[in-house]
Amino acid sequence: xxxxxxxxxxxxxxxxxxxxxxxxxxxxxxxxxxxxxxxxxxxxxxxxxxxxxxxxxxxxxxxxxxxxxxxxxxxxxxxxxxxxxxxxxxxxxxxxxxxxxxxxxxxxxxxxxxxxxxxxxxxxxxxxxxxxxxxxxxxxxxxxxxxxxxxxxxxxxxxxxxxxxxxxxxxxxxxxxxxxxxxxxxxxxxxxxxxxxxxxxxxxxxxxxxxxxxxxxxxxxxxxxxxxxxxxxxxxxxxxxxxxxxxxxxxxxxxxxxxxxxxxxxxxxxxxxxxxxxxxxxxx
Numbered sequence: 001x002x003x004x005x006x007x008x009x010x011x012x013x014x015x016x017x018x019x020x021x022x023x024x025x026x027x028x029x030x031x032x033x034x035x036x037x038x039x040x041x042x043x044x045x046x047x048x049x050x051x052x053x054x055x056x057x058x059x060x061x062x063x064x065x066x067x068x069x070x071x072x073x074x075x076x077x078x079x080x081x082x083x084x085x086x087x088x089x090x091x092x093x094x095x096x097x098x099x100x101x102x103x104x105x106x107x108x109x110x111x112x113x114x115x116x117x118x119x120x121x122x123x124x125x126x127x128x129x130x131x132x133x134x135x136x137x138x139x140x141x142x143x144x145x146x147x148x149x150x151x152x153x154x155x156x157x158x159x160x161x162x163x164x165x166x167x168x169x170x171x172x173x174x175x176x177x178x179x180x181x182x183x184x185x186x187x188x189x190x191x192x193x194x195x196x197x198x199x200x201x202x203x204x205x206x207x208x209x210x211x212x213x214x215x216x217x218x219x220x221x222x223x224x225x226x227x228x229x230x231x232x233x234x235x236x237x238x239x240x241x242x243x244x245x246x247x248x249x250x251x252x253x254x255x256x257x258x259x260x261x262x263x264x265x266x267x268x269x270x271x272x273x274x275x276x277x278x279x280x281x282x283x284x
Contacts, residue, residue, distance in 0.1 A: 019139045019140060019141050020047060020082055020083060020084055020113070020139070021082070021083060021112065021113055021134070021136065021139060021185070023134075023185075024082040024083055024110070024112035024113060024134055025082045027082075027110060027112075027132070028080075028081070028082035028109070028110050028112070029080075029109055029110070030045075030046075030080075031210050032080045032108050032109035032110075032208060032209075032210065033045055033078070033080065033108060033208075033209050033210070034078045034106070034108060034207065034208065034209060035206060035207050035208055035209035036207075036209075037078070038076075039070075040070055040073065040074065040075050040076060041075070041076045041077075041078060042063065042066045042067070042070075042075060042076070042077045042078070043077075043078050044058050044063075044077060044078065044079045044080070044081055044092075044115065044118060045058075045078070045079075045080050045081065045108075046058050046081060047081060047082060047083070047084035047085075048081060048083055048084030048085050048088050048089050048092070048113075048114040048115055048118070049084045049085025049087070049088035049089075049114070050085075050088075051084075057084065057085075058081065058084075058088075058092070059088055060088050060091035060092050060095060063092050063095050063096070064095055067095060067096075067099055071101075072099075072100045072101050073101045074101045074102040074103075074104070075099065075101060075102075075103055075104070076103075076104045076105075076106060077096065077103060077104070077105045077106070077118070077121075077122065078106050078108055079105060079106065079107050079108065079111045079115055079118060079119055080107070080108040080109040080110055080111075081110065081111060081112065081114075081115035081118075082110060082112050082113070082115070083112040083113025083114045083115045083116070083134070084113070084114050084115070085114060086113070086114050086117075086138045086139075086140075086159060086163075088114065089113070089114025089115065089117045089118055090114075090117060090159070090162070090163075092118050092121075093117050093118050093120065093121045093166070096118065096121035096122070097121050102123045102124075103121060103122050103123050103124075104122055104123065104124045104126070105118075105119050105121065105122030105124070105125045105126065106126045106203050106207065107119055107125070107126065107127040107128070107131050107133065107199070107203065108128070108131070108203070108207075108208050109128070109131055109132075109208070110131065110132050110133075110134070111127075111131075111132075111133050111134075112132070112133070112134035113134060113135075113136060113139070116133045116134060116135050117163055117166060119133065119198075119199075120166050120167065120169075120170045120198075124200050124201070125170075125198070125199040125200050125201075126199060126200065126201050126202065126203035127190040127193045127194065127198075127199040127202065127203055128190050128202065128203040128204075128205060128208060129189075129190040129191055129202050129205070130189075130190060130205075131189070131190045131193075131203065132187055132188065132189055132190070133187075133188040133193050133198055133199075134185065134186070134187050134188070135163075135167060135178075135181055135182050135185075135186055135188070136182050136183075136184075136185035136186070137156070137160045137163075137182050137183065137185075138156050138159050138160055138163075140152070140156065160179070160182065161175070161179075163182065164178040164179045164182060165178075167181075167182075167198070170197060170198060171196055171197035171198055172197055173196075173197070190202055190203075
């Protein structure tokens with residue numbers, strides 16, 4: 001399937017910040033990756049857009065550089081992402097659709113929100129039976145009075161329409177049907193994605209690996225979401241994230257302190273633990 005033109009969307013960008021869906025973040029297993037990679041593979045295994053909490057993330061600039069280095073031939077794009085910046089997602093989609101070679105997209109685990117838009121750029125899209133796509137309307141953070149916030153809603157409407165147009169072009173369903181799925185924040189399993197036309201085939205399970213070293217990235221994202229929800233000022237939240245990451249390094253023996261010390265010394269300072277009284281009678 002070849003769709004080489006991105007439906008038109010406004011080029012200007014208001015002073016708003018895209019936000020990850022908490023549900024997508026909670027379902028994202030950051031440890032999932034491809035079992036094998038080759039020199040013609042682009043990996044999208046993080047949030048979409050620059051993450052100011054960690055300095056990481058998948059950006060259009062990075063994808064453009066990867067495509068230039070790979071040349072004009074066929075490429076494979078491996079995706080496992082909870083989504084992120086809608087504007088970056090649309091830009092990455094555009095880059096992949098303009099690539100002259102065949103683009104094969106493999107959803108390794110999750111392609112949610114902006115990542116699902118990127119997945120639609122494939123000439124062939126594969127999703128594992130246990131994988132998921134998630135589609136919804138754009139999520140942003142904005143501030144202002146009632147008139148400015150009404151303006152933000154009006155501004156986002158063409159972007160939601162453009163995303164619905166992309167899904168409709170892929171599946172062959174109507175714009176109204178896609179808009180209804182987006183309004184409801186719809187999760188689409190692997191087999192259902194193939195049946196509905198979001199994907200072309202199921203991805204064999206032996207092509208999926210587990211990179212456990214990436215699991216800490218998901219932990220940082222979840223802490224980020226909790227701090228945002230608490231209303232903590234950005235400066236304080238960033239300091240807490242930094243302290244948390246430092247504590248992980250210290251626990252591995254890379255920070256301050258005496259990693260060679262005897263852990264029994266710390267245990268010896270504790271008194272005996274009290275006996276717990278169970279309110280239940282033992283089984284007979």
